[in-house]
Structures are given as structure tokens and as C-alpha cells.
Amino acid sequence: MTTVTYTAGCRDCLQAENQSINIPDYRPEDLLQDTEYNAMGAINFQRDENNIKCSFCGSTNVEPFDIKVGNQLIFEASSVANQAKNNDDFMLECELKKENGNIKFRAGGVGDHSNLFLKEGYNTILNRVRFNSKSTFNPKQNGYFYAAITSPKNITDRYDISFETMRYLGLSKGEVYDGIMEKATKYGVEMDDKLFK
Ligand SMILES: [Zn+2]
Structure with a gap:
């Protein structure tokens, strides 16, 4: 215990x-x-x-x-980032900040991110968002979304992604989807918006 x-x-x-x-x-x-x-x-x-x-x-x-x-x-972004640096792993952070209804996207992380890693990373994050009940997303004037994943470097043809954390507050599920997809489509992520609205 x-x-x-x-x-x-x-x-x-x-x-x-x-x-x-x-x-x-x-x-x-x-x-x-x-x-x-x-x-x-x-x-x-x-x-x-x-x-x-x-x-x-x-x-x-x-x-x-x-x-x-x-x-x-258990989770501190800076120490997870340092650990990823030391192990030569990858980390992807994805943040949405909503201020007076205005949503800004920020991506961060560690490692030389390939399009394939970003595609898998954003896919993983969107899938977690997708499976959280719509009723837990309660939109407000201001809001915040943060997710982080890590993975060892790709040595075969796929990544072994660990889902570190996901926090959200004040954004609707559709707003999270739109905010992430704005970036994620560039890396070939395809996901139906009907699953989020
Ligand atoms: Zn309360």
C-alpha cells in the first residue's frame, strides 16, 4: 500500500x-x-x-x-525531459492554453523528432483524448491541456510509447481535438472529428 x-x-x-x-x-x-x-x-x-x-x-x-x-x-516535466536526454530517448509535450476563448498551441520535448515519431505521438495523445468521456471536458473562458509521451529511439520501425500524463481543464473535447489536429495533420495524422464532438 x-x-x-x-x-x-x-x-x-x-x-x-x-x-x-x-x-x-x-x-x-x-x-x-x-x-x-x-x-x-x-x-x-x-x-x-x-x-x-x-x-x-x-x-x-x-x-x-x-x-x-x-x-x-511522480511527474515533473523537467526531470522527465532530463531523463530522456540522458537516455537518448524521445519526449513530446503538447500544450493548449485557452485565454478568453483564444487557444494557443505549444509543442515541446526532447530529441531529434522525426515525422514518424510525431505522427505516432500525436496519434497516441488524440486516442487518449478520444477515450475520455465527453462529459469530463467542461469548457470555460480559460483552459489548459497538457500531455506528454516518451519513447526510446526508434530502432526497428516503430516506437514504444509511454504515456506520461494528460491534464485538461476548461476546454471542450472538440477544442482539444481542433487544437492538436492543427499541428498533427502536418505529420499525417488522420482522425475523424465526429469522435470528438
Ligand atoms: Zn468542484
């Missing part, structure tokens, strides 16, 4: 609170090795089991982030 602390950000009322929870299926060292994405899933599962809701508005549409085991963050 591992006790984690995290920030619970509510996608409905936009308030955040610091909380802790026990994750029965993980040893601390294993949770620290896992991705933030999987840790978020484990926390949400336990929140459901224990019927934990946003204490401001009662919503269950809550995103756990800045997850810590002891004092150690």
Missing part, C-alpha cells in the same frame, strides 16, 4: 484542494516508477470506491495532479 498526496483540481467549479489517499495495489517504489497517467487512474479509482467528491461543489469530475509519494513528485 502507498499513501499519496495530490492536488484535486475540479473541472466543474475550477477549485483545487490538497488531499491524500491510500493506494492498496502499489508499493511506493513501484508507484514512483510508474507514469503520472497511471497514478491518476489509480487515485480516481480509489476516489470512486470511497465516494470522494469535490468538497466545494460535489462533483466527481476531478483531476488529481502533482501526485507525491513522500516528498517526491
Whole structure:
């Protein structure tokens, strides 16, 4: 069992609170090795089991982030980037910032990104967006989306992509799709917009 602390950000009322929870299926060292994405899933599962809701508005549409085991963050973009640099791996970051309805895209990462890597990377990110329920995307005036993936360098003809994290708030599913596709189509990503709207 591992006790984690995290920030619970509510996608409905936009308030955040610091909380802790026990994750029965993980040893601390294993949770620290896992991705933030999987840790978020484990926390949400336990929140459901224990019927934990946003204490401001009662919503269950809550995103756990800045997850810590002891004092150690499970995901920190700069340390994941450094690790990728040291291992000669690839990292792709994709961010959307919405300010007063205006959405700006930013891509980042590590490594010499080929079109094939970017195509697979954006495909992976869009697929995760696609399978998250539309009702969890609650559009507001301002919003934020961030996803990061890593992969060892391509030595055969495909990448072994690890989905590090995905955070979203204040954007509709369609806005996330449009924002990412604006870039992703350049690398040959094809995905039906009907799946997102
Ligand atoms: Zn709330």
C-alpha cells in the first residue's frame, strides 16, 4: 500500500484542494516508477470506491495532479525531459492554453523528432483524448491541456510509447481535438472529428 498526496483540481467549479489517499495495489517504489497517467487512474479509482467528491461543489469530475509519494513528485516535466536526454530517448509535450476563448498551441520535448515519431505521438495523445468521456471536458473562458509521451529511439520501425500524463481543464473535447489536429495533420495524422464532438 502507498499513501499519496495530490492536488484535486475540479473541472466543474475550477477549485483545487490538497488531499491524500491510500493506494492498496502499489508499493511506493513501484508507484514512483510508474507514469503520472497511471497514478491518476489509480487515485480516481480509489476516489470512486470511497465516494470522494469535490468538497466545494460535489462533483466527481476531478483531476488529481502533482501526485507525491513522500516528498517526491511522480511527474515533473523537467526531470522527465532530463531523463530522456540522458537516455537518448524521445519526449513530446503538447500544450493548449485557452485565454478568453483564444487557444494557443505549444509543442515541446526532447530529441531529434522525426515525422514518424510525431505522427505516432500525436496519434497516441488524440486516442487518449478520444477515450475520455465527453462529459469530463467542461469548457470555460480559460483552459489548459497538457500531455506528454516518451519513447526510446526508434530502432526497428516503430516506437514504444509511454504515456506520461494528460491534464485538461476548461476546454471542450472538440477544442482539444481542433487544437492538436492543427499541428498533427502536418505529420499525417488522420482522425475523424465526429469522435470528438
Ligand atoms: Zn468542484
